Amino acid sequence: MGGAYNVLIARQPIFDAKLRICGYELLFRSQQDQHQALFDDPDGATRDVIINNFMAIWDTGSKNRVFLPAYINLGRQFILSHQIPDLPRDQVVLEVLENAGFDQLLFDALVLLKKDGYTLALDDFVYTPSKKPFVQLADIIKLDVLALGIEEVGRQIELLKPFGKRILAEKVETADELEQCKVLGCHLFQGYFLSRPTLTKGKRIPASASVLLRTLDALSKGAGSAEIEQIIRMDPGLTYKLLRLINSAQFAFVREITTVRETVNLLGRIAMKKWLTMLLTVCNEQCISEQIVLALTRARMCELLAEQKGEDTADAFILGILSSLEMLYGVSISQILQDLPLDERLAKGMKGVGALGELLLITRAYEREQWNMVERLAKAPYDPGVAYMESVGWAGKMAAGLA
Known part of the structure; x- marks a missing residue:
């Protein structure tokens, strides 16, 4: 390892x-x-x-x-x-x-x-x-x-x-x-x-995050690109961020993409879910930059570990972000998830159960330098050291692009 x-x-x-x-x-x-x-x-x-x-x-x-x-x-x-x-x-x-x-x-x-x-x-x-x-x-x-x-x-x-x-x-x-x-x-x-944020009872997530969660829920339920566009356009700031992201060097499209509907069609539903989830990290203006980097690092590391193990990489990335929402918003996970019904694999993963849950447990143990747990859980083909090194660099670059 x-x-x-x-x-x-x-x-x-x-x-x-x-x-x-x-x-x-x-x-x-x-x-x-x-x-x-x-x-x-x-x-x-x-x-x-x-x-x-x-x-x-x-x-x-x-x-x-x-x-x-x-x-x-x-x-x-x-x-x-x-x-x-x-x-x-x-x-x-x-x-x-x-x-x-x-x-x-x-x-x-x-x-x-x-x-x-x-x-x-x-x-x-x-x-x-x-x-x-x-x-x-x-x-x-x-x-x-x-x-x-x-x-x-x-x-x-x-x-x-x-x-x-x-x-x-x-x-x-x-x-x-x-x-x-x-x-x-x-x-x-x-x-x-x-x-370990201080959770405030009754505190709600920002409006932009609510729109994103509604959009993710709609994507999971098979909504068409027109319906997805209608939801996202409820928040002009979110629309701007999404279009800026799709026109960034990360995607390098030959021409400028100017509509949400076109973005959905170009990315595809799986990639759209991933990138919308990533935008959840920048919805809270009270977050400090390192919290965003930490959330993105966690998501990317979950994704890379999933790739090493042959698991679903898109769900692993989404799980990494969702598990960070409590830190990003100071709102309990249970309250956030009321607005986002999860399929069984993601729901179990949030609790550290199942194949996805194992990815999250390894990643969180690595974050806290709990090396004994990392070594116990991350048997071959996992290579958490390599995954972490790549994730740190990737997260820093992506956070700078989202700022």
């Missing part, structure tokens, strides 16, 4: 207080040693894999190809070896693991990295007076909210205030924890709070 990569690679976004992305942590699981730190294997195989694919996983699809900093975990052995690859200094943050051993040897090695222009972060940090020189040397201090608890995070921040360092709260699991960490004075944030 993992194909030519020999590792499972994922990335987790890092945000500022306004939820603007300012970096990604590169997370990985090596097949050779499932507990190694990144770049800490003796033969350098994992290091070469990451370097060779560094730009691929970091391509966010930006037209200007702006690459955000990558936070990379380094263990003691690799730091002391003085064999850090020649990575672009403005595109990486080197994280010193908590078990690296804070002694003079490590300090001297970190001083050399600092002089060489690297940004340093101390991972899963807990302050003690003996670590003061390391705090003074570092640029970013990462505090594990899940392990420490909010009260201890606050105490650690008070101890660290005199040093004037940026504090990164990691493993922030909920929107409530995010707000508490902001109040305490954290500058950067990382965790699964995006995929």
Whole structure:
């Protein structure tokens, strides 16, 4: 599993207080040693894999190809070896693991990295007076909210205030924890709070999404292109988005497509369902861009896994988007699905049951770096590492095109 990569690679976004992305942590699981730190294997195989694919996983699809900093975990052995690859200094943050051993040897090695222009972060940090020189040397201090608890995070921040360092709260699991960490004075944030929205009772999905769900329902029931056009034209903004999409480089038609009916006829019903489902990701103006990227990545990965297994790729893509609607709208899945009766396979898939459900379980486990579950579920012919790498690049490009 993992194909030519020999590792499972994922990335987790890092945000500022306004939820603007300012970096990604590169997370990985090596097949050779499932507990190694990144770049800490003796033969350098994992290091070469990451370097060779560094730009691929970091391509966010930006037209200007702006690459955000990558936070990379380094263990003691690799730091002391003085064999850090020649990575672009403005595109990486080197994280010193908590078990690296804070002694003079490590300090001297970190001083050399600092002089060489690297940004340093101390991972899963807990302050003690003996670590003061390391705090003074570092640029970013990462505090594990899940392990420490909010009260201890606050105490650690008070101890660290005199040093004037940026504090990164990691493993922030909920929107409530995010707000508490902001109040305490954290500058950067990382965790699964995006995929665990605060659900508001009685909240409804946006009008554009309602039209899309009605259109998908009509397509499933065999409605003709004229009826589909009539539904979509109820929302001028949706009509515009659909026509812009069909005339994009993604399709590269020779002439401009100017009507919804023509779009339905050209795409066909299966492809139409897929692309309409994708438009569900941009109906909520309150969504931040990374939520859209996450939803598209999930859908594309489900689709690619289905292709590897010989399952229905269109249904797999749709399932990936539908499973993201709770995150995108802050509305419970049960309420959303009242407006979209699903066939039995998709309904079971939403619950993680059946062949489609297996695709979703693997994909969601990969998102959360639940490597043991990934390895248990993703037996051959699945290759989740390859599917994820392709999905990240594809999702970034598509999100940029939908913006």
